[in-house]
Amino acid sequence: MSRLKGKVAVVTGGSVGIGAATVTRMAEEGAAVAILDRQDREGEALAKELTDRGLIAGYWHCDVTDEQQVKQVLDDIAGHYGSLTVLVNNAGISGANKPTHELTEEEWDTVQNVNVKGVFFCTKHAIPHMKSAGVGSIINLSSIYGLVSAPDLPPYHASKGAVRLMSKTDALFYATENIRVNSIHPGFIWTPLVQEHLKTTGMDPEEARKMTAELHPVGHLGEPDDIAWGAVYLASDESKFVTGSELVIDGGYTAR
Secondary structure, eight states: OOTTTTOEEEEETTTSHHHHHHHHHHHHTTOEEEEEESOHHHHHHHHHHHHHTTOOEEEEEOOTTOHHHHHHHHHHHHHHHSOOOEEEEOOOOOOOOSOGGGOOHHHHHHHHIIIIIHHHHHHHHHHHHHHHHTOEEEEEEOOGGGTSOOSSOHHHHHHHHHHHHHHHHHHHHHGGGTEEEEEEEEOOBOSHHHHHHHHTTOSOHHHHHHHHHTTSTTSSOBOHHHHHHHHHHHHSGGGTTOOSOEEEESTTGGGO
8 A cells, every 4th residue: 555655754652552553554555654762672673573574664762751852863764764744743651540639740740741742842843844845744642531531640631631732733833834733532542551551440450441441332442553544544645634633533432
């Protein structure tokens, strides 16, 4: 397939879970894909797996909370592949699962630094490359909890609400420069992040998974590919008239 032929995509948090699925599907669709993460072993293994298949992929170590590192890595990727036209801001953490009055400042800031400031830094330093290329698509991973809430994970929910509005703001800023910005809002996807979150509930792991699945009208959790294909669509020219939008992929969770 060649839905993304000629695109150069950066996927943060690209070593595992939704990020890895997005990297794989984008590479299969013809994009040159840069995997950014701090999980070096997994990222390097994924890049090798894809290049062994004849696809174009590479791994760069990057901490999205470090602005200078972000700039250096994005500049390096643009130089390596000749441009940078797609950014998937996927890196994120769930953080402390406590009521607001029990949270520490450090616990709050840790989540905001990755989930919000990381999106800001990557967007800030990707935009000049997209302007130079004359085209761009920025895809920000928000959450169902950027649309609705629940009585848990206050820092996470706040961060995903911020990402939703950041996406709309940047969509308006850059619309006339052929740079589109959209957010994706996944329901519960069976990934390491969700697995770790369910451990914080104190419930039996299988019971927690079953109860979480039942929150979705379709009756089951999502898979990383469910989100990856949405990202492929938003990165492709098929979505050339789509900006400032929210792509909700949640098994009906927010339809209630």
